[in-house]
Each structure stands twice: as structure tokens, then as C-alpha cells.
Amino acid sequence: MKVINIPGGGSFLVWTLVVQLVLCGSGVYAADGTKSCKLMKESDSERKVLNRLETLAHKNFTAETTIGSESYTYVFQLCGDAGGVSGAGVIQYEKKTESKPTVIGMYNATQAIGGSDWVMLIYNNGDKYDAHCSKEMRKATIMISCNKKVDVGQLNVVLEDRERTKDCFYLFELDTSALCETVESHISTGSIILIIGFCLLAVYLIGGFLYQRLIVGAKGMEQFPNYAFWLEAGNMMADGCDFVCRSRNREDAPAYRGVATESLEEEPEERDDHLLPM
Numbered sequence: 001m002k003v004i005n006i007p008g009g010g011s012f013l014v015w016t017l018v019v020q021l022v023l024c025g026s027g028v029y030a031a032d033g034t035k036s037c038k039l040m041k042e043s044d045s046e047r048k049v050l051n052r053l054e055t056l057a058h059k060n061f062t063a064e065t066t067i068g069s070e071s072y073t074y075v076f077q078l079c080g081d082a083g084g085v086s087g088a089g090v091i092q093y094e095k096k097t098e099s100k101p102t103v104i105g106m107y108n109a110t111q112a113i114g115g116s117d118w119v120m121l122i123y124n125n126g127d128k129y130d131a132h133c134s135k136e137m138r139k140a141t142i143m144i145s146c147n148k149k150v151d152v153g154q155l156n157v158v159l160e161d162r163e164r165t166k167d168c169f170y171l172f173e174l175d176t177s178a179l180c181e182t183v184e185s186h187i188s189t190g191s192i193i194l195i196i197g198f199c200l201l202a203v204y205l206i207g208g209f210l211y212q213r214l215i216v217g218a219k220g221m222e223q224f225p226n227y228a229f230w231l232e233a234g235n236m237m238a239d240g241c242d243f244v245c246r247s248r249n250r251e252d253a254p255a256y257r258g259v260a261t262e263s264l265e266e267e268p269e270e271r272d273d274h275l276l277p278m
Contacts (some may be wrong), residue, residue: 011216033057036079037089038108040124049114053121053144057177061155063172064095071095076142076155076172078121079107089123090140090170103127104170105140117146117179133168140170147175 030265034050034057058080064073075083076090083091089107093099105123113120126138147153153175162168212218221227 032081035111036107037110039110039112046112049109049112050117051080052114052179053081053119056144056152056176059152061152061174063155063157065157072263074155074157074170075101076102076140076174077107079110088125090142090172092170104138118179119144119179123165128164129168132162136166136168138170139168140172142172142174144174144176144179146177146180148180150175150177152176154176221251 022092033054036057037050039046039050056078056123059077059159061076063076064071066072071094072092073095074092078223079089082088083093083101085091085101085103087106087108088101088103089110090104091101092104093101104126106125108125109124111122111124113122121141121142121144123140124137126140128135128137143158156173158171158173160168160170204225209223212223212225212227224230
């Protein structure tokens with residue numbers, strides 16, 4: 001490591017130069033993230049859509065497809081040089097030959113359309129068709145969708161629509177969790193109180209059971225903490241429920257009692273003849 005001696009005394013290590021070289025080699029000093037993409041018509045709305053894809057910037061995604069006897073490989077990079085081809089956002093090359101890659105779209109002619117969980121990215125101004133689509137420039141459309149199950153999925157080739165006179169395009173699909181909205185969970189005050197209550201109840205039951213069994217030496221139902229209290233409380237609640245909810249009379253109605261047969265017999269006729277004057 002080189003040391004520079006400063007006349008004022010001491011020494012200065014050239015860390016700044018080393019850090020700059022490392023950062024330049026890693027591409028940090030290239031344009032940051034999605035800022036490398038140049039929109040065909042600059043607008044805040046499209047720039048915000050691009051910023052949602054910041055985590056995917058400067059990463060190569062590849063896909064392979066076979067059409068008849070020909071096999072093609074596609075390379076896509078968000079706001080970066082796909083496959084090292086300067087200015088190319090999507091390139092195509094044939095696997096069997098080592099010919100120059102075909103540029104499908106340039107990231108300096110970008111369009112971005114976004115929804116709640118998807119982004120449609122369009123790269124324009126690719127190489128011209130040889131015989132199809134009125135020899136217009138190629139165009140790549142990449143449909144990037146939310147998928148919470150994967151960080152970044154595999155790039156898929158959907159189709160190459162070139163059986164028309166103009167507006168031909170290549171369509172690709174890519175899944176990522178970067179576009180998925182983060183749902184924040186909020187616990188209400190009532191839920192917090194219930195959780196604390198259940199925790200205290202569990203501590204009370206488990207602690208009381210262990211104390212009754214290990215310290216007191218209780219057996220059976222007596223291991224339940226404060227068993228006598230809860231038994232009495234249960235009986236009192238049962239009595240209160242019986243008092244409030246039962247519809248029968250509170251006092252027992254008097255039952256019929258048998259009438260003695262003696263009282264039904266005719267009493268002997270009282271004679272008062274002795275009271276008459278003789």
C-alpha cells in the first residue's frame with residue numbers, strides 16, 4: 001500500500017483512490033438504478049413506475065426458446081447493457097452461430113406503464129426487421145408482475161408478433177416480489193388486551209398447578225389452583241342463574257291434604273226437648 005508523506009507531518013493512506021477504483025469496477029459510478037433509462041417522453045408518472053423496479057436494475061435475465069430447428073437466447077437487463085451490448089435493453093442471439101446479437105430494444109427509448117401490482121416496460125428502437133413488419137424497428141415488451149412466492153422469477157418468452165405490417169413486438173414475462181404491496185398488520189387495543197389476558201391466565205394455571213402438586217402435594221382436582229374458591233364461585237353462579245332464568249314459583253305450593261272421614265259423618269242431632277216447659 002502506498003503511503004504519501006505530507007509535509008505538515010503524519011502520513012495519509014490512499015484509501016480514497018482504492019475505494020474509487022473498486023466502485024468503478026463494480027459499476028457503482030454508472031447511472032444509479034433506473035435513472036439510466038431514458039423515457040421517450042419524460043414524465044413524473046412514468047418515472048415513478050420505473051422507480052418501483054429499482055431492485056431489478058442492472059441485472060441480466062435470460063430466456064431460451066426454440067422455433068422449428070432454430071434456438072434463440074434472449075437477454076434482458078433493466079436500464080443496463082444487456083449481455084454487454086452498449087445501449088441494448090433486450091438482445092437476441094442464435095445459439096448455434098456466433099453471429100452478432102440482434103438488438104430487440106434500447107433502454108434509451110423506454111416507456112413504462114404501471115398498475116397496482118404490475119409494470120409493462122417497453123423498449124423501442126431495436127434493429128430493423130429484414131423482411132417482416134415493413135422493415136420497422138424491433139420493439140420489446142416486458143410484462144413484470146407481482147409474485148410473493150419468488151424474489152425474482154425466470155424470464156419467459158411469450159411470443160414474437162411479426163405477422164403484421166407494423167407495430168410488431170416481442171413479449172416477455174417476469175415475476176418478482178418487488179411489485180407486491182407490503183400489507184402492514186395492525187393489532188387493535190382489544191386484541192392486545194386479550195393476548196395479555198390469555199398469557200396471565202396461562203401463567204396462573206400452570207404456576208398454580210405446579211405449586212399445588214409439587215409444594216402442597218395435592219392430588220386430583222385439588223391440584224387446580226384455588227380449587228375451593230372456584231368451586232364456591234361456580235355454585236354461586238349456578239344459583240344465580242337458577243334464580244334469574246327459571247320460571248317456576250320460588251315457593252312450593254301447598255299440596256292437597258286428605259280430609260278426615262270423621263268430619264264428614266253426620267253429627268248426632270242435638271236434642272233440646274228438656275228446654276220445653278212441661
